[in-house]
Amino acid sequence: MTGSLDPTAGRPARLSGGDPATVFAALAQVVYAADDLDGVFTELCRTAPLVVPGVDHASLMLRRSGRFVTAAASDETARAIDGAEIELGDGPCVDAIDDDAAQFDPDLSRNSAWPRLAEWILANTPVRGSLGFRLKIDDDKVGALNLFSDTPGALTDVAIGEAAIFAAFASVAVGAAHHHERADTLRAGLESNREIGKAVGLMMAFHKIGDDEAFRMLRKASQELNLKLADVAREVLDHHRGR
Numbered sequence: 001m002t003g004s005l006d007p008t009a010g011r012p013a014r015l016s017g018g019d020p021a022t023v024f025a026a027l028a029q030v031v032y033a034a035d036d037l038d039g040v041f042t043e044l045c046r047t048a049p050l051v052v053p054g055v056d057h058a059s060l061m062l063r064r065s066g067r068f069v070t071a072a073a074s075d076e077t078a079r080a081i082d083g084a085e086i087e088l089g090d091g092p093c094v095d096a097i098d099d100d101a102a103q104f105d106p107d108l109s110r111n112s113a114w115p116r117l118a119e120w121i122l123a124n125t126p127v128r129g130s131l132g133f134r135l136k137i138d139d140d141k142v143g144a145l146n147l148f149s150d151t152p153g154a155l156t157d158v159a160i161g162e163a164a165i166f167a168a169f170a171s172v173a174v175g176a177a178h179h180h181e182r183a184d185t186l187r188a189g190l191e192s193n194r195e196i197g198k199a200v201g202l203m204m205a206f207h208k209i210g211d212d213e214a215f216r217m218l219r220k221a222s223q224e225l226n227l228k229l230a231d232v233a234r235e236v237l238d239h240h241r242g243r
Contacts, residue, residue: 037174041072048147052163054154055147056100057081057127060135061093062143068094071143078148085121091117096144098130102167103132104160107152108153117186123225128152132161133167135174145170148159199233 041060048058059078062071068086073079085091091114092103105112106129114117121127127147136142145167147157155163196218203214218236222229 011053017101017221018210020059025168038072044145044173045072045074046183048170049158052147052159052166054129054149054159055131055163056150057148058095059146059148060143061086061097061146063097068097077127078146079119079123081117081130081230082146084124085209088120090114093144093146096134096146097142102160102164103130104155105130106149106155110154125133126150129155131155131163133164135167135171142172146194169221193230193232195237196233199236201230202236235238 025228027063043062049055057074057078059082060071061082062069062070069085070079070082070175080091085093092105092197095104096167105114105118108118108121108128108130121130127150129152131147131149134142135145147155147163149159198212199218200214203209203217204211207214207217209217218229218232221227222232225232227235
């Protein structure tokens with residue numbers, strides 16, 4: 001079971017063989033290997049068409065500060081559809097973010113619930129079916145995994161079931177990556193604080209002053225040089241090491 005580039009199509013070939021647990025175990029290794037949250041988004045969109053039958057394109061849309069944005073897309077087709085939906089302010093992806101229920105349209109050419117968007121998609125893309133699942137990342141970041149098919153009716157009950165499993169996996173992966181990213185940021189902050197503390201200690205010893213005075217000197221230098229306090233502290237430490 002491998003996902004290799006198809007030289008004729010120019011995109012990854014579908015993963016095949018093995019049971020769903022094996023497929024998602026392999027997918028987990030790919031997703032968790034991403035360097036950051038954006039990397040996780042990209043890997044999810046890239047792999048969705050490989051494991052969900054009938055799916056040809058995928059995107060992940062987020063609501064940030066009240067605005068919808070595309071966080072990642074498998075290709076320009078998915079990204080363009082997101083853009084059209086954001087501009088129109090209506091569609092399965094937007095509705096998926098606002099609703100716990102999956103949003104499903106197996107054939108956009110037949111009485112679509114989103115006629116304006118369907119008209120745009122039919123006129124500008126090969127997509128003929130769409131499916132959207134809500135992803136709750138944390139209390140203030142909500143997104144939707146959007147799956148698109150180029151074949152009318154290809155998003156069958158079986159495909160929807162596997163898409164739901166993929167969406168559940170995606171939700172867990174994104175949540176884990178988000179908290180991991182936040183932990184990395186916290187660790188970086190703690191490291192900066194340690195450097196500030198070391199710099200304060202050096203200045204106390206060198207200038208024979210108290211900790212409050214040493215900190216004020218660092219902060220003044222930070223303001224005068226227009227640098228972050230952590231950067232000034234790092235300069236002090238580097239200078240000391242150089243000596």
